[in-house]
Amino acid sequence: MTALPANPEAAATLRSPLSRAKVGMACLIFMESAIFSAFLVTYLYYIGKSPDGPQPLECLELGLVLVNSACLISSSFTVVISVRALARGAMGAFRFWLALTILLGIEFLVGTGYEWWGLIEDKGLTLQSNAFGTNFYSLVGLHAFHVIVGMLMLVVILVLSIFGFIRPDRDHQRVDVATWYWHFVDVVWILVFTLVYIVGRVPQGAPAS
Amino acid sequence: MQWAISVDHKKLALMYIGAGLCFFLVAGLEAAFMRLQLARAENDVIDPETFNQLFTMHGTTMVFLVGMPILLGFGNYLIPLMVGARDMAFPRLNAFGFWLFIFGGLLLYFSYLGADGLYGAGTAPDVGWFAYAPLTSRTFSRGNSTDYWILGIMVSGFGSMTTAINFIATILCMRCPGMTLMRMPMIGWMMLVVAFLVLVAIPILTGAQIMLLLDRTLGAHFFDPETQGSAILWQHLFWFFGHPEVYILILPAFGFVSEIMPTFSRKVLFGYPLMVAATVGIGFISLGVWAHHMFVVGLGPVLDSFFGATTFLISVPTGIKIFNWLGTMWGGRLHFTTPMLFVTGFVAMFVIGGLTGIMLATVPLTWQLSDSYFVVGHFHYVLFGGTVFGIFGAIFYWFPKATGRLLDERLGKWTFWLLFIGFTLTFMPMHVSGALGMPRRIYTYEADRGWEIWNLISSIGVPVQMAGVAIFLWNAIRALRRGPVAGDDPWDAWTLEWGTTSPPPEWNFDRIPTCTSARPLWDRKNPEDPDAYYE
Numbered sequence: 001m002t003a004l005p006a007n008p009e010a011a012a013t014l015r016s017p018l019s020r021a022k023v024g025m026a027c028l029i030f031m032e033s034a035i036f037s038a039f040l041v042t043y044l045y046y047i048g049k050s051p052d053g054p055q056p057l058e059c060l061e062l063g064l065v066l067v068n069s070a071c072l073i074s075s076s077f078t079v080v081i082s083v084r085a086l087a088r089g090a091m092g093a094f095r096f097w098l099a100l101t102i103l104l105g106i107e108f109l110v111g112t113g114y115e116w117w118g119l120i121e122d123k124g125l126t127l128q129s130n131a132f133g134t135n136f137y138s139l140v141g142l143h144a145f146h147v148i149v150g151m152l153m154l155v156v157i158l159v160l161s162i163f164g165f166i167r168p169d170r171d172h173q174r175v176d177v178a179t180w181y182w183h184f185v186d187v188v189w190i191l192v193f194t195l196v197y198i199v200g201r202v203p204q205g206a207p208a209s
Numbered sequence: 210m211q212w213a214i215s216v217d218h219k220k221l222a223l224m225y226i227g228a229g230l231c232f233f234l235v236a237g238l239e240a241a242f243m244r245l246q247l248a249r250a251e252n253d254v255i256d257p258e259t260f261n262q263l264f265t266m267h268g269t270t271m272v273f274l275v276g277m278p279i280l281l282g283f284g285n286y287l288i289p290l291m292v293g294a295r296d297m298a299f300p301r302l303n304a305f306g307f308w309l310f311i312f313g314g315l316l317l318y319f320s321y322l323g324a325d326g327l328y329g330a331g332t333a334p335d336v337g338w339f340a341y342a343p344l345t346s347r348t349f350s351r352g353n354s355t356d357y358w359i360l361g362i363m364v365s366g367f368g369s370m371t372t373a374i375n376f377i378a379t380i381l382c383m384r385c386p387g388m389t390l391m392r393m394p395m396i397g398w399m400m401l402v403v404a405f406l407v408l409v410a411i412p413i414l415t416g417a418q419i420m421l422l423l424d425r426t427l428g429a430h431f432f433d434p435e436t437q438g439s440a441i442l443w444q445h446l447f448w449f450f451g452h453p454e455v456y457i458l459i460l461p462a463f464g465f466v467s468e469i470m471p472t473f474s475r476k477v478l479f480g481y482p483l484m485v486a487a488t489v490g491i492g493f494i495s496l497g498v499w500a501h502h503m504f505v506v507g508l509g510p511v512l513d514s515f516f517g518a519t520t521f522l523i524s525v526p527t528g529i530k531i532f533n534w535l536g537t538m539w540g541g542r543l544h545f546t547t548p549m550l551f552v553t554g555f556v557a558m559f560v561i562g563g564l565t566g567i568m569l570a571t572v573p574l575t576w577q578l579s580d581s582y583f584v585v586g587h588f589h590y591v592l593f594g595g596t597v598f599g600i601f602g603a604i605f606y607w608f609p610k611a612t613g614r615l616l617d618e619r620l621g622k623w624t625f626w627l628l629f630i631g632f633t634l635t636f637m638p639m640h641v642s643g644a645l646g647m648p649r650r651i652y653t654y655e656a657d658r659g660w661e662i663w664n665l666i667s668s669i670g671v672p673v674q675m676a677g678v679a680i681f682l683w684n685a686i687r688a689l690r691r692g693p694v695a696g697d698d699p700w701d702a703w704t705l706e707w708g709t710t711s712p713p714p715e716w717n718f719d720r721i722p723t724c725t726s727a728r729p730l731w732d733r734k735n736p737e738d739p740d741a742y743y744e
Contacts (some may be wrong), residue, residue, distance in 0.1 A: 020298040020382045027374040031408045038416030038446060042431065050437055127429050131437040134429040138420065 021177045029184045032146070036188055039142055040195060043135045047200050053130035056201045059123045068111035069193055072147070075104035076186045079154070079179045086175055089168040091161065098158050101182070105151040112144050136196065143185070143192050150185045153178050216300035217715050218285050221307045223611060225282025226604075228311060229275050235318075236270035237678065239263045241671050244635070248668035250656035258328050260652035261335035265358070266317075268338030272454065273362055274314045276592070279600050280461040281310075281372050284400040286611065288376060290706035290713060291394045293385025293722040293729075298378035306371035313365025317357060325352035334358035337650065339447050340421075342432035342440040347425055356425060359418045366411045373407035376400050385705075385722050391485070392727040394704045395478060396464030398485050402492040403460045406453045409496060414450035417443060441506060448499035456495040458592060459559075460488065462599025463530060466552040469606050470534055472702045473549035474541030480533045481727065487526035487533075494523045504575040513572045520570035527563060531556060546700075547621030551602030554629055558594025562587055565640065580650075583643025589636045601628070601681070608688070609695030613711040616692065620684040627677030634670030638663035703728035703740075 082097030116137075119125045127137045157175055160166050166175065212220055243263050246255040255263065285303065289296055297303045317334075326332025332354045336344050345355050380401050384393065421443070423429035430438045471478045478484065500508060500516040534556055543549070565587040569575050578584060601624070609615050642663040647654065654660055698707040708730050709718055726732055726740035 018382045020378045023378040023381050024299060024302075024374050027377050027404075027408060031370055031374070031412050034409050034412035035416045038413045039420075042416075042420065042442060042446070045439070045442060049439075052437070127423065127427050131430050134423070134431060134438075138423060138429065138431075142419075 019173070019177075021174065022180075025177045025180050029180065032184065033188075036142070036191070039135075039139045040191060043139050043195055043200070046131045046135050050131035054123050054125040054132065056132055056136075056196075057203055059119055059125050059132075060197055060201055062197060064111055064115050065193070065197060068108045068115075069189065071104040071111070072108045072186055072189050075101045075108075076183050078104065079182050083172065083176050083179055086166070086168050086172045091166075091168070094166075095158065095161055098154060098161070102151060102154050102158065105147060105154070109144060109147060109151075112140065139192060139196065143188055146185050146188070150182045153181060216296075216304045218289050218297045218300065218303060219611070219713065219715075219717075221303055222282045222284075222286035225278045225285060225307060225310070228314070229279035229282060232270050232274040232278075232314060234678070236267050236275055237675070239267040239270070241675065243267065244668040244671045246652060247654075247664050249665065250658075250661050251653055253653070255652065257652045258332075258335065261337075261650075262333040264650055265334045265337055269317065269334070269358065269362065270314075271592070272338060272458070273365055274310075274317070276458040276596055277365075277369055278310050278314075280403070280458065280596070281369065283461060283465070283600075283603055283607070284376055284396075284403070285372070286607070287394075287396055287706060288379050288400055289383065290610075290709070290717055291397060291704050292380065292383060292388055293705050293718065293724070294379060294383035295717050295721070297375045298383055299375050302371050303375050306368040306375070309368030309371070310365045313361050313363070313368060316364060317361030320354050320357035320361070324354040324357045326354035327351045339451060340443075341447075342421075342438070342443040343434055345421060345425070345443075346433045348433075348435075350425075356422065359422050359425075363415055363418050366415050369407050370411050373404035373411075376404035377408075380404075385724065387724040387729075391482065392724060394727075395467035395481065395484060396461070398488050399460045399464030399467070402488050403457050406457050406460075406492055406495065410450045410453035410457065413446055414454075417446035417450070420446075441503075444503050444506065445500070448502040449496075451502065452499040453495045455588075455591070456491060458596050459599075460491070462555065462596045462603075463488070465599045465603040465606070466534060466555055468702075468704065469548045469552045469602055470537050472606075472700050473544045473546060474538050475544075476537055476541040477728070478533070479536030479539075480529075483529055484533050487529040490526040491523060494519060494526070498523060501570055501575070504572050505579045517570050517572050521567065524563065524567055524570075531560060531563075546605075547616070547618060547625055548602045548606035550622065550625045551598050551605065554625065555595060555598040555602065558590055558598060558632070562590030562592075562594055565590065578643060580648055581643035582639040582647045582649055585649050586636050586639030586643060589639070593636065594632060598628070601625075606700070607706075608685070609699045610706055610711050610713070612689060612692075613695055614688045614692030615695045615699060616688045617684050620680055620687075624677045624681045624684065627673055627680065631670045631673030631675075631677060634673060635667045636670075638666045642667070698730070703731040705729055708733065 078097045079101045082094050082101060085091075085093035085097060125133045125136070127133055157166065157178060212224060215221065240263075242255055243260065246252050246260060285297065288294075320333045322331060324330075324332055324334075326335065327350065332352060334340075334354045334357060336350055336355055336358065340355070340358060343349060380393070380397055384390075390398075420429070420431040424431050424433060424438070430436045432438045432440055432443045434440050467478055467484065498516060498519045500512060501520045504513055504516075538553075545553070565583070569578065569584065569587060605616055605621055642660045643649075645659050645663070647658075647660045647664075654664075695711050697709065697711055699711075700707070705722055705724070706713070708722060722729060724732070726744055728740045732739040732741065
């Protein structure tokens, strides 16, 4: 890789109104939305088409998942507070709110795992049991996988900032762009939750719409 | 080693195109074996199992390992040069995408050695390039050859998606001062829409493949009708990817035509704004036509009519493009160099493929012709007569820029005419054999059905095309070793890539260029009559 010749004059005129990072992240989120829409549409397609085996209404309970959802949704707010703190240069507040975000994410994952344990052990619902099980674990699992990825991004940022690699003036926009992904994961959860726990639990025979 | 660790968009692009051409030779050989087998009735050169692998690998390779990488390679080479940038927006991501494509392709082809299938070890995928359920279920596709198909495509698909992100970020954020979107070379618009389609369509295929993988490995029930799954769902998901995919394969070629044709007509592209609108229109409409691949499924008259109508609709923006190209040539001073021959041939062949496409959008006609050789003829007219001719035109046009050497014109014209004649010999008769009822993907057929002569002509076209490709390879090797020096701007063109040296330095431009019109090089050469005056 040859170093580029210095050309400050040209660099000065190279001001695009759009930042590469933002456009790139927006494209990534767009692409991820397409993957999720494949699974969401498939879930919708199979609602009520799974006559044998465990049924959504008898398996899924709202209690724990509402707590999980509340944690995940509120983590979107804590991450915003954290980025704002970084923009002000308040590193302590930045790290605190970022760590809280990560903890809320961990709660969501642990809660999901606990729910799955119950489903598998008590209700006998597995990926193989019927079309409902196949779709439930795939869609919720795909989302949980994205939560893990988003959380890894946040953990990397936290570790970097603990070791002093994050500087408010230089990095707060970068961190902001990275948190877009976290917001995306939250928004997708709202869709998944609505589809799986509300629309998908409408009793069979009742109008599905 | 310099190349393996390179993040330079030009090196990556040349590796994309080179690897794509290697896969092109492989896929061409696979097709040649199929034509050899079908040359006469009840032939037994190739056994049925091998034949299934040949058409599966030919289709998969041509779409994912030839068409996409070569077109993405050209996008990689041209976008930064044409918009006046020093590299792509994310150079390392660019290298990542390229190596994903290479490893995905190698994984797919490793199946010839490593995969285990219905017929024992060394069984390549044999489920067809669209891999319909339930043929792909564990029951009918034993072993792991289908898993190789899934994973190979998935890995190279992730490469395509990262490259698409790069294209969009480069086009939106890296244009040089003065280059507004409406001054961008047409190919930039084409690549922007292609990148958008990649981001919409490929993830759907990836999602469907994840589901198929879950079905095959963990016993999920997405696509197996025996266990509450739906085979139709696979078709919907696959073609929701599959139809935008054909526009992913043709739009960059539209871009090549829109750059090459003005240069050799000595006229500006006719109707640039309308061309942009038509491209964006195609991008959106192409997302709503997928079920015209599924007319024989029995979706019912309402859905059939809807998808037939949207398919007719997409011929409107496509027709606009055809007329714009004709308008570009009209009254121009035409120079029929090899690139111009290829893009002119492109327009003619694409019109034929487009017309048979309109025929196939008619539901009752598709009930007769679906899965016949008529369909094979149709899509080879758009993908070979269209995309591959466009690629050859682009290679002849930009080869001097990338290497600094000119390809030989006389050999180039031989390549064109051999490919053109061989192509017509091979694919025109398929319309007839298809109309006579010959289904696609059969490994042999009985005599006295009236199919022999058409199949024989089809097969005779193959050596003619191979001769054309061989002359091209000879031409390229010769030009690399002792071709005439091209100079910066051998075609007297107007876009920015011709304003730097051939080959361009690693940083593309010593000074970031500025432009005041859509043809910055015209302005530089004719300062007394700048193009900006007419915009």
